[in-house]
Amino acid sequence: MKSTKLKINTKTKKYSIIIGSNLGLNILKIILENSINFKQCLLIIDKNASKKIVSKIKKSFNKKKLFVHYFNANEINKNLNSVNSILDILLRKNFSREDCVISIGGGITGDITGFAASLFKRGLKFINIPTTLLSQVDSSIGGKTGVNTKFGKNLIGSFYQPDLVISDTQFLKTLPKKEIICGYGEILKHSLIANKNFYNFLNKNIDKILNLSSPYIEKAIYESCKIKKKVVEQDENEKGLRKILNFGHTFAHAYEATLNYSKKLNHGEAVILGIQSALRFSLRNSLLKKNDYNIIMSHILKANLPSKIKRFFKTKDSSKILSFMLKDKKNYSNKINLILLKKIGSPITNREYTKKNLEAFIKNELRN
Numbered sequence: 001m002k003s004t005k006l007k008i009n010t011k012t013k014k015y016s017i018i019i020g021s022n023l024g025l026n027i028l029k030i031i032l033e034n035s036i037n038f039k040q041c042l043l044i045i046d047k048n049a050s051k052k053i054v055s056k057i058k059k060s061f062n063k064k065k066l067f068v069h070y071f072n073a074n075e076i077n078k079n080l081n082s083v084n085s086i087l088d089i090l091l092r093k094n095f096s097r098e099d100c101v102i103s104i105g106g107g108i109t110g111d112i113t114g115f116a117a118s119l120f121k122r123g124l125k126f127i128n129i130p131t132t133l134l135s136q137v138d139s140s141i142g143g144k145t146g147v148n149t150k151f152g153k154n155l156i157g158s159f160y161q162p163d164l165v166i167s168d169t170q171f172l173k174t175l176p177k178k179e180i181i182c183g184y185g186e187i188l189k190h191s192l193i194a195n196k197n198f199y200n201f202l203n204k205n206i207d208k209i210l211n212l213s214s215p216y217i218e219k220a221i222y223e224s225c226k227i228k229k230k231v232v233e234q235d236e237n238e239k240g241l242r243k244i245l246n247f248g249h250t251f252a253h254a255y256e257a258t259l260n261y262s263k264k265l266n267h268g269e270a271v272i273l274g275i276q277s278a279l280r281f282s283l284r285n286s287l288l289k290k291n292d293y294n295i296i297m298s299h300i301l302k303a304n305l306p307s308k309i310k311r312f313f314k315t316k317d318s319s320k321i322l323s324f325m326l327k328d329k330k331n332y333s334n335k336i337n338l339i340l341l342k343k344i345g346s347p348i349t350n351r352e353y354t355k356k357n358l359e360a361f362i363k364n365e366l367r368n
């Protein structure tokens with residue numbers, strides 16, 4: 001077992017992220033080493049997470065009192081009923097605040113488990129074992145939890161930091177390629193908004209990272225978590241700086257919503273397209289230099305990341321996309337608040353644009 005540790009210090013909680021490979025049989029040991037104890041524990045397990053690794057994790061708990069709840073992770077099941085099912089088990093089994101829930105799954109499983117943990121008796125211990133690349137580099141860190149409603153994605157939720165995050169890269173071996181690409185989109189985003197050296201590392205080692213080769217994949221996860229950690233520590237509740245993590249997301253959320261969250265374009269792919277739109281918008285507004293734009297775009301093409309927006313939309317979708325952009329959570333007035341890029345490693349925040357400013361641009365994007 002080889003692992004590295006990253007410590008997060010937020011105002012509400014201090015916790016560690018452990019990144020390593022083949023951690024399964026050592027999970028309880030890692031939990032205890034991180035000063036977390038409990039009488040009983042509920043595992044919420046994504047049905048698609050490797051059964052072999054899950055059985056090693058269960059075995060590691062030895063004689064501890066353990067309950068298991070399997071969850072079918074998809075955006076439709078990311079709802080209050082699923083949270084309620086978890087709360088029901090915790091109540092039925094007489095859990096106390098000193099007990100623990102552990103999520104073993106991707107961002108969806110982590111978000112609903114964390115939300116249930118924040119609600120149960122106003123908060124019990126919560127450990128996240130993320131099993132997708134996206135959840136290992138992004139959603140497991142920072143304490144955003146929540147569910148979807150018929151009014152939109154992630155509209156009900158809480159900020160609730162976990163007590164521990166354990167990322168085992170072994171889990172990634174069973175992930176479909178498409179999901180690896182999605183996680184990579186967030187890694188690329190982190191490099192673009194914060195660290196040119198990390199971007200250069202990605203550019204040099206992209207093939208090895210996408211093939212999950214060690215130690216490249218572990219380094220990519222570690223550096224990515226480090227960037228998110230620094231942002232979250234300074235702005236836990238997204239009042240200011242944390243908004244830079246939304247680079248590309250205003251476009252991405254509008255793309256996903258316009259397609260009614262269809263499987264044709266999942267969240268991570270939408271983010272990759274959204275990053276490209278944000279780059280082109282930065283370029284058109286003379287904020288980003290053409291040379292930097294070309295460097296990033298050639299990386300996106302080299303990595304074979306999704307890049308054809310017109311594959312997903314018709315030209316008439318532009319007004320729908322704009323109306324979703326106007327509803328973005330970051331907007332204050334009737335303007336669209338965008339995170340843009342000045343150069344690799346330097347984001348620009350709080351740029352406000354009217355619907356009119358973006359109309360022609362979006363139409364053009366749909367021809368790309």
Ligand SMILES: NC(=O)c1ccc[n+]([C@@H]2O[C@H](COP(=O)([O-])OP(=O)(O)OC[C@H]3O[C@@H](n4cnc5c(N)ncnc54)[C@H](O)[C@@H]3O)[C@@H](O)[C@H]2O)c1
Pocket residue numbers: 046047048049050073074075078105106107108109111131132133134135138139140141142143144145153154171172173174175176179182267268
């Ligand atoms: N809380 C946050 O800060 C935050 C940040 C970004 C995204 N999110 C949320 O995270 C969700 C997306 O997360 P995600 O991309 O991990 O999606 P996900 O949880 O839907 O997982 C993607 C798919 O992979 C499957 N899967 C999970 N682990 C697997 C494994 N090891 N092998 C094979 N298949 C596996 C899942 O069952 C699912 O079908 C969205 O709901 C998004 O809103 C939250």
